Amino acid sequence: MAGFDKVVSSYDEALAGLTDNMTVIAGGFGLCGIPENLIAQIRKMGVKGLTVVSNNCGVDGFGLGILLEDRQVKKMISSYVGENALFEQQLLNGELEVELTPQGTLAEKMRAGGAGIPAFYTATGYGTPVAEGKEVREFKGRKYILEESIVGDFAIVKGWKADRYGNVIYRHTAQNFNPLAATAGKITVVEVEEIVEPGELDPTRIHTPGIYVDRLILGTFEKRIEKRTVRS
Amino acid sequence: MALSREQIAMRVARELKDGYYVNLGIGIPTLVANYVPEGMEVMLQSENGLLGMGPFPTEDEIDADMINAGKQTVTTLPGASIFNSADSFAMIRGGHVDLTVLGAFEVDVEGNIASWMIPGKLIKGMGGAMDLVAGAENIIVTMTHASKDGESKLLTKCSLPLTGAGCIKKVLTDLAWIEIEDGAFILRERAPGVSVEEIVAKTAGKLIVPEHVPEMTF
Numbered sequence: 001m002a003g004f005d006k007v008v009s010s011y012d013e014a015l016a017g018l019t020d021n022m023t024v025i026a027g028g029f030g031l032c033g034i035p036e037n038l039i040a041q042i043r044k045m046g047v048k049g050l051t052v053v054s055n056n057c058g059v060d061g062f063g064l065g066i067l068l069e070d071r072q073v074k075k076m077i078s079s080y081v082g083e084n085a086l087f088e089q090q091l092l093n094g095e096l097e098v099e100l101t102p103q104g105t106l107a108e109k110m111r112a113g114g115a116g117i118p119a120f121y122t123a124t125g126y127g128t129p130v131a132e133g134k135e136v137r138e139f140k141g142r143k144y145i146l147e148e149s150i151v152g153d154f155a156i157v158k159g160w161k162a163d164r165y166g167n168v169i170y171r172h173t174a175q176n177f178n179p180l181a182a183t184a185g186k187i188t189v190v191e192v193e194e195i196v197e198p199g200e201l202d203p204t205r206i207h208t209p210g211i212y213v214d215r216l217i218l219g220t221f222e223k224r225i226e227k228r229t230v231r232s
Numbered sequence: 233m234a235l236s237r238e239q240i241a242m243r244v245a246r247e248l249k250d251g252y253y254v255n256l257g258i259g260i261p262t263l264v265a266n267y268v269p270e271g272m273e274v275m276l277q278s279e280n281g282l283l284g285m286g287p288f289p290t291e292d293e294i295d296a297d298m299i300n301a302g303k304q305t306v307t308t309l310p311g312a313s314i315f316n317s318a319d320s321f322a323m324i325r326g327g328h329v330d331l332t333v334l335g336a337f338e339v340d341v342e343g344n345i346a347s348w349m350i351p352g353k354l355i356k357g358m359g360g361a362m363d364l365v366a367g368a369e370n371i372i373v374t375m376t377h378a379s380k381d382g383e384s385k386l387l388t389k390c391s392l393p394l395t396g397a398g399c400i401k402k403v404l405t406d407l408a409w410i411e412i413e414d415g416a417f418i419l420r421e422r423a424p425g426v427s428v429e430e431i432v433a434k435t436a437g438k439l440i441v442p443e444h445v446p447e448m449t450f
Contacts, residue, residue, distance in 0.1 A: 029280045029317070030303035032296065055317070082356030083303075091355075100355065103279060104321025104363030111318040124325060124366040127344070127397025130358075160297075172314055174297040176281050179316045207316070223296035229304040231288040 006166035006216040011041040014189050014217045025152035026054040027181040031226045033174030034063045037219040038156040053077040079103035112149035114183025119148045155185025159192040166213030167206045182208045191219040234406040235423045242267045257334030258302045260374045279360040281320045284312025325367035332368040336375045338390045341437040343400040343412045346392035365396030377405035384436035416440050
């Protein structure tokens with residue numbers, strides 16, 4: 001790597017420095033736009049005790065679900081984890097901890113974390129179990145709870161195209177949490193389907209400016225579909 | 233006769249207005265999209281980051297990068313936009329969505345809603361439901377009036393963990409259209425052939441019955 005060139009040539013290099021007990025923020029919604037090769041690399045590395053921040057936890061055998069197989073995850077921070085039998089089993093056994101977080105609050109925790117904002121007030125979850133133990137404050141007659149932002153030791157992100165400087169564009173709804181995750185990693189690693197030279201992407205169209213990106217790698221993707229639905 | 237799933241969707245669709253941005257929850261609420269009145273334009277918001285959601289794709293159109301909040305493959309309509317999850321929930325939390333339709337396990341006379349967790353059973357998570365009920369002014373809850381065992385789901389106080397507090401004003405069940413005001417349910421309409429007495433019997437929370445309760449027509 002030299003100058004602003006973020007490209008690394010191997011997945012070993014992409015996640016070098018990831019160790020036990022770290023916090024990893026992952027982009028993706030369901031199986032859409034997940035950094036599937038970076039997840040596979042975490043599996044290969046065998047690091048344990050991870051706190052993983054991701055809207056969902058993949059499915060059995062794919063996506064973040066594979067990190068459960070060798071019990072690499074200590075805690076999940078997610079909004080919805082209902083697609084995964086192994087997850088359920090480990091949760092009921094007490095081998096896995098889960099912090100269920102409303103989806104919009106989760107997105108904002110990442111956004112705020114990346115933007116240097118330590119906490120924010122939201123009406124979401126007030127009066128529910130989510131509010132337990134959290135500060136409540138009233139603004140203009142309405143009650144809000146204080147939610148703390150999240151910064152990860154690593155953020156793992158799936159983009160569509162990027163230039164070598166790490167300017168990233170996402171495709172369709174594979175965008176989801178990815179640009180937010182990208183801002184909130186101490187080390188942000190992005191895998192993409194295509195890497196081009198600086199200047200080839202229209203600056204107006206960049207979703208994630210390269211300043212957020214530490215390492216960039218070219219991958220090939222299965223892009224598994226969770227619920228294949230067609231119209232008759 | 234209790235309303236069918238389709239009739240529930242049809243009745244909800246009468247609350248749509250031209251130019252509405254609408255978020256439809258998973259299940260019966262999704263069916264509302266099939267009953268948008270002729271000549272009316274509404275735009276569907278999917279909380280994974282899509283405004284202007286279209287129908288399911290044909291086999292040729294299937295794209296793994298194009299899904300809805302239920303993780304189903306979908307398409308976009310002309311004029312659609314796609315954005316990140318924080319922007320999506322800024323729309324929702326910020327009150328920019330005109331109508332939200334979602335299911336529930338229970339509602340109560342204070343406008344509380346429980347829809348995400350049954351203690352002792354598997355806990356799957358709230359997804360975007362807590363943000364939706366916190367952010368929307370105009371929410372319609374669709375649900376069955378009572379459980380299969382006949383237990384009312386319209387209560388004095390929700391027994392399950394809440395999704396949101398004091399945020400529900402309109403409930404459509406398979407038996408009735410009900411509004412919530414000042415700590416009581418108000419019976420506004422009844423399903424065709426369903427008696428006021430049956431609705432009263434199946435409503436555990438305080439129910440105000442106006443002199444005239446029209447029957448829905450389909």
